Amino acid sequence: MTIPSIDDSIFVQRFARQPSIVSILPVKMTISGLIFDIQRFSVHDGPGIRTTVFLKGCSLRCFWCHNPEGLRMTPEVQFLPNRCLTCGECVVACGHDGQHLDEDGRSFERQHCVACGSCVEACVAEALTLAGKRMTAEAVVAEVMRDRVFYETSGGGVTLSGGEPALQPEFSAAILAQSKAEGLHTAIETCGQVPWASLEALLAVTDLVMMDLKQVDTEKHHAATGAGNERILANARQLALTRKPLVFRTPVVPGVNDTAAEIGAIAAFVRELVSLRAISSNGNGPADISWELLPFHRLAADKYRSLGLEYRARDLNPPPKDQMAVLTEAALASGVAVRAN
Amino acid sequence: MPTLLVQPTAFTLAARYEALRATKMAHTAEKWQVVGAMNHDDWGLILPPPDDQEIVQAMSGSGVMINDVRLKDIPIERNHPGGGSYGPVAVGRSFRALLDRHPVYVDPASSLAGATMVNFMSYRKQHWNPDLDYSHLHAEQRKYQIHSGIGGAQHFCPDLAIGLELGYGGLLQKIAYYREVNAPEHDGFYAGLADVVMGTQDWIRRHAEAARQMAAAEAQPEVRRNLEEIAEMNDRLATEPPATFREACQWILWYLVTARMYDGSGATGRLDLLLLPYYERDTAAGILSDDDAAFHVACLLLRDTGYIQLGGPDAAGHDVTNPVSYLILEASHRLKIPANVGVCVGDSTDPGLLKRGVEIMFEDRLGNPKFLGVDRTTEGFARNGYPLELSRQRAYSGCHWLALPGTEYTLNDIVKINLAAVFEVALSEMLSESTHPSIAELWERFAAHLRRAVEVTAEGIDFHLKHMGDVFPELVLDLLCYGPIERGLDASAGGVDYYNMCVDASALATVADSFAACAHWVEGERRLTAHGLTAHGLTAHGLTWAQLKGYLESDWAGDDGERARLLMKKAPRYGHGGTIADDYAARIAQLFTELVKEKPTPAGFNMIPGLFSWASMIAMGKEIGATPNGRHAGGPISHGPNPDPGFRKDGAPTALAVAVAAVQPGYGNTGPLQMDMDPGLGRDAEGIEKVAALIRAHFALGGTQINLNVMDKRTILEAHKDPSKYPDLVVRVTGFSAYFASLSPEFRQIVVDRIVSEG
Numbered sequence A: 001m002t003i004p005s006i007d008d009s010i011f012v013q014r015f016a017r018q019p020s021i022v023s024i025l026p027v028k029m030t031i032s033g034l035i036f037d038i039q040r041f042s043v044h045d046g047p048g049i050r051t052t053v054f055l056k057g058c059s060l061r062c063f064w065c066h067n068p069e070g071l072r073m074t075p076e077v078q079f080l081p082n083r084c085l086t087c088g089e090c091v092v093a094c095g096h097d098g099q100h101l102d103e104d105g106r107s108f109e110r111q112h113c114v115a116c117g118s119c120v121e122a123c124v125a126e127a128l129t130l131a132g133k134r135m136t137a138e139a140v141v142a143e144v145m146r147d148r149v150f151y152e153t154s155g156g157g158v159t160l161s162g163g164e165p166a167l168q169p170e171f172s173a174a175i176l177a178q179s180k181a182e183g184l185h186t187a188i189e190t191c192g193q194v195p196w197a198s199l200e201a202l203l204a205v206t207d208l209v210m211m212d213l214k215q216v217d218t219e220k221h222h223a224a225t226g227a228g229n230e231r232i233l234a235n236a237r238q239l240a241l242t243r244k245p246l247v248f249r250t251p252v253v254p255g256v257n258d259t260a261a262e263i264g265a266i267a268a269f270v271r272e273l274v275s276l277r278a279i280s281s282n283g284n285g286p287a288d289i290s291w292e293l294l295p296f297h298r299l300a301a302d303k304y305r306s307l308g309l310e311y312r313a314r315d316l317n318p319p320p321k322d323q324m325a326v327l328t329e330a331a332l333a334s335g336v337a338v339r340a341n
Numbered sequence B: 001m002p003t004l005l006v007q008p009t010a011f012t013l014a015a016r017y018e019a020l021r022a023t024k025m026a027h028t029a030e031k032w033q034v035v036g037a038m039n040h041d042d043w044g045l046i047l048p049p050p051d052d053q054e055i056v057q058a059m060s061g062s063g064v065m066i067n068d069v070r071l072k073d074i075p076i077e078r079n080h081p082g083g084g085s086y087g088p089v090a091v092g093r094s095f096r097a098l099l100d101r102h103p104v105y106v107d108p109a110s111s112l113a114g115a116t117m118v119n120f121m122s123y124r125k126q127h128w129n130p131d132l133d134y135s136h137l138h139a140e141q142r143k144y145q146i147h148s149g150i151g152g153a154q155h156f157c158p159d160l161a162i163g164l165e166l167g168y169g170g171l172l173q174k175i176a177y178y179r180e181v182n183a184p185e186h187d188g189f190y191a192g193l194a195d196v197v198m199g200t201q202d203w204i205r206r207h208a209e210a211a212r213q214m215a216a217a218e219a220q221p222e223v224r225r226n227l228e229e230i231a232e233m234n235d236r237l238a239t240e241p242p243a244t245f246r247e248a249c250q251w252i253l254w255y256l257v258t259a260r261m262y263d264g265s266g267a268t269g270r271l272d273l274l275l276l277p278y279y280e281r282d283t284a285a286g287i288l289s290d291d292d293a294a295f296h297v298a299c300l301l302l303r304d305t306g307y308i309q310l311g312g313p314d315a316a317g318h319d320v321t322n323p324v325s326y327l328i329l330e331a332s333h334r335l336k337i338p339a340n341v342g343v344c345v346g347d348s349t350d351p352g353l354l355k356r357g358v359e360i361m362f363e364d365r366l367g368n369p370k371f372l373g374v375d376r377t378t379e380g381f382a383r384n385g386y387p388l389e390l391s392r393q394r395a396y397s398g399c400h401w402l403a404l405p406g407t408e409y410t411l412n413d414i415v416k417i418n419l420a421a422v423f424e425v426a427l428s429e430m431l432s433e434s435t436h437p438s439i440a441e442l443w444e445r446f447a448a449h450l451r452r453a454v455e456v457t458a459e460g461i462d463f464h465l466k467h468m469g470d471v472f473p474e475l476v477l478d479l480l481c482y483g484p485i486e487r488g489l490d491a492s493a494g495g496v497d498y499y500n501m502c503v504d505a506s507a508l509a510t511v512a513d514s515f516a517a518c519a520h521w522v523e524g525e526r527r528l529t530a531h532g533l534t535a536h537g538l539t540a541h542g543l544t545w546a547q548l549k550g551y552l553e554s555d556w557a558g559d560d561g562e563r564a565r566l567l568m569k570k571a572p573r574y575g576h577g578g579t580i581a582d583d584y585a586a587r588i589a590q591l592f593t594e595l596v597k598e599k600p601t602p603a604g605f606n607m608i609p610g611l612f613s614w615a616s617m618i619a620m621g622k623e624i625g626a627t628p629n630g631r632h633a634g635g636p637i638s639h640g641p642n643p644d645p646g647f648r649k650d651g652a653p654t655a656l657a658v659a660v661a662a663v664q665p666g667y668g669n670t671g672p673l674q675m676d677m678d679p680g681l682g683r684d685a686e687g688i689e690k691v692a693a694l695i696r697a698h699f700a701l702g703g704t705q706i707n708l709n710v711m712d713k714r715t716i717l718e719a720h721k722d723p724s725k726y727p728d729l730v731v732r733v734t735g736f737s738a739y740f741a742s743l744s745p746e747f748r749q750i751v752v753d754r755i756v757s758e759g
């Protein structure tokens, strides 16, 4: 199976119609959402020591995505055949003919699976796991608060990532609002491919926005991610007009944006954002916009396999150090401050 | 000149550091060849000349069997029919005989002379006098696998200030003075002390003489000058107290190497405070540069890997961090060999020390320094009923421990209860006796047995204290304590003012996870909702007590056994946070603490609980059968207060830090957090700051001490495959650090598992 296209997910349309209701929600109302991981001691997703909550479901399909379990909007079973003991417990546990063990060997028939999780519970080898768990915002925040002392000593907090947090705007807003009420620093990582209203609604409870910029050429963007970049660039401009600290991030991916010209074009766009903000703020306060280049890493092969997805980036090589240096040069030449990681 | 010495290419400090390190590597390589695996501290010990070596099996100061190399033909005075050497007179004379025969060691690249080549303990075949029988304790000590500490030496801290003030001549006079005052009492004890001092003096003089001869034969003028200085300095130090910074380092080295040789002591304490007056005087006089000072300290660290505290409060609570604190840190950084330097982290302690410490940690990747939660240990010790002024003076001076320099006797790190053994007794008793076993009953039985284990431990401590002075008095450490010389009593026998006896518990995670696995799979709710038996005869969602019994007895034999084992391993784990296993870990730690603090030993000595396994995870697991956490029979137990590797998918250091902080006993002894980190984290100032924040947070939560490694998974895996390719790879194994290649394969596996799952 290849990566499901965006068009088969109804959520984009659904949330596109969603008005900006989240900012007026009472904080304590019980809202639940779908997440696929909560990672403590997260140190690359904003200032200080953080906990990153990964929300499930994304509106882009970047072929190199290193969190493929975050793409779909529904829970799904991951199967790692190399851990399987062929004990057959999952076969007994499944009421939907999803798990097979016979002369032909062991197979997982994803098309029958309704992601009920019974086989996952029965599997002692942890060859079967469930990506996607419904949690209330309160439960998420309770988990996040376990590391409060670390946020205090480091100036850290919580980051919502994904997937795309703005695709579950009420849930995200509730987590962020409750975290803020606890005094935490809050951040979101967005791909930008969401209605402005959904993003805007989160800003009141977000201290830092991190957003991807992958390509300024919309055709190329479409080829790489399954969608054009018009909405993303528009949202970036909208964000520049606010006073929120912004970090733009460019994953440097071979064939997608790894030439000096392409990085230079992104740099020019970032420069435009910086001046937009300078004009809109009338020279008041710092233009708190920064930009980072992150080399692509080929680490997700196992995850793609476990999800029955094709890993189209499997033969790509991470950009070597000297190439990253050249690209950083190109970025700096456009007069924009950039940090390469 | 000793063999294997690497000469510096030029007589510059940089070249001398280089040469010292190369010599150290040559010595270490020689030890790998002759001694084999060493699952213990790198003591800075070097081997005797090849024609003077003999190899024996011996018990280390920390109570494990090691291959030991000793000098031939030492005339040990054996005064027991069994061949033992007991009591101050025989021991003092024997040690002096060893010193008399001990080769000299002068490295022209170093600014200091002297090195230890043997353990005196290796000659004392039977450490404990068999006439002093404690067979009435044997059965229960074995049952609960108690490390009783009986006959255990050192593991408390002398006050070097006494020696720096008096020098060896002054010490000898002090001994003579009190010998007369107390005559005719304790005459043998004084004779023993005097033998140790005189033996040391002669040994120092021989070094002076050797240095002089080497100088005479030396063509290079700077090298000759250095050797002449070493000769002159040691002529003086044989009797006089040190006058300069370099002399103070040399004096401390003499004391540390003799203490190390005598019984393995590595307690150094607050070196930054001790050296400060000399540093101030010499720099004011313009005779000492910071680079020279760091070099002298490095030469000291090279020859003894003693445990050192940097910074922290004085009695009044003011931070003592000073330029020498930074110099010592810098010296360990420039030297780049295993070292045991501890940096204080506390509300009033200079935060720069922590920052510099973390920078060095990531730059060198040698597990150095370690981090001390000084506010928590201070408050904790005060909880025993001591004033804060006293608590603040308790200094970091051993693997995971602290002691009041010169005034406290502790048996730190050598008294241990194996919680896994206690649990095993409780579980097998219940499974064979009880008609309706339950988790509640298991807890009751565990608590009852643990109570008994603590009592047996206390009885052992009393027995040790009663007799140790007559068996093997602390003739080196006594010299620098307040009281032993004055009173004529060994530190173990009333010589010092404070007795706070260490009792550590090991295998916390093994037992907490076992309780949790039983609660979760054997009688948890899941089992009640189980939908019947599967083809494998197991309920799909759990097993019965009877099944568990069978699996444990067969060590999870067969496919079904393996499945059951994996099932039990899948239960919630201590360290994850908010699980039933985390609750059990906290309950067990609390129960243990309460039992230790409930009452003093029968003879009235205070006990202090801690959580530590030292490096004995393998040895302590050998005799334990399969445990319900999915551990195989004979497998290692868990490490100190740490959760077992794999406790959480993300291995989050914050989760680890929260877990270990939550189980601290809280009476001033530690439960050190062992943590392994990926080098990528410290690549910039922001990352360094995050690690520093993590360390501060652990201590804010109640943590007491942190042992950190910075190591990437690939390197450690490659080194595991072929250690000889990474001869200078150093890991902080636990409270101590060592060359990775020095460890046994079994032990390396433990370190690798930990780093791969956490790093």
Ligand code: SF4
Pocket (backbone or CB within 6 Å): A083, A084, A085, A086, A087, A088, A089, A090, A091, A101, A106, A122, A123, A124, A125, A126, A127, A128
């Ligand atoms: S239960 Fe797990 S181990 Fe057993 S056959 Fe199914 S996937 Fe494999």
Ligand code: SF4
Pocket (backbone or CB within 6 Å): A077, A093, A094, A095, A096, A097, A098, A099, A112, A113, A114, A115, A116, A117, A118, A119, A120
């Ligand atoms: S998740 Fe449910 S439906 Fe899917 S394979 Fe497992 S048991 Fe069957």
